[in-house]
Amino acid sequence: xxxxxxxxxxxxxxxxxxxxxxxxxxxxxxxxxxxxxxxxxxxxxxxxxxxxxxxxxxxxxxxxxxxxxxxxxxxxxxxxxxxxxxxxxxxxxxxxxxxxxxxxxxxxxxxxxxxxxxxxxxxxxxxxxxxxxxxxxxxxxxxxx
Numbered sequence: 001x002x003x004x005x006x007x008x009x010x011x012x013x014x015x016x017x018x019x020x021x022x023x024x025x026x027x028x029x030x031x032x033x034x035x036x037x038x039x040x041x042x043x044x045x046x047x048x049x050x051x052x053x054x055x056x057x058x059x060x061x062x063x064x065x066x067x068x069x070x071x072x073x074x075x076x077x078x079x080x081x082x083x084x085x086x087x088x089x090x091x092x093x094x095x096x097x098x099x100x101x102x103x104x105x106x107x108x109x110x111x112x113x114x115x116x117x118x119x120x121x122x123x124x125x126x127x128x129x130x131x132x133x134x135x136x137x138x139x140x141x142x143x144x145x
Contacts (some may be wrong), residue, residue, distance in 0.1 A: 022038070023036075023048075027050070027112075027132070030131070032054045034133075044068060045068055046066075047067070062086055065095055076100045079096070080094070091118050096114065109136055114133075116129045
C-alpha cells in the first residue's frame, strides 16, 4: 500500500509541471534491468520513475528519483540525484550518472551510464549498483504564437 501511495504521489507531483519534457529510458545492469519514464522540469532538474523488470506482477519494484545536472554541454550531462526504491527492495538510492548525446542531428537520444549506491532498509545493508542504458527525450511542441 505504501508503494502505491508513493508512486501516485510522485506522478501527481510531476503532473504540475507546465513545460516538462517527457523522456523514456532503459537501463541494463545489476540487480535487474529497468525501464523508466521521466520529466525534465527545466535544464537542471529532472525526475524519473523506474520499474525493475524480470519479476512477476505481484512483486514489481519501483524506483523514484530526482536528479540534478551538475555539468552539461550539448554533448553530455553529468548528474547526481536521490530517491527511493519500494517493494522487493526498499531503501534510499543516490544515482550518479553520465548521459552522452553523440549525434549532433539527434540530440534527443543519449547513451547513459549510472552508478547507484543504495541503503536497503529491510536488510539494513548498503549496496552498490551499476548500469548502462539509453534515453530518448521527446521533443517539446512549439506553440503557435
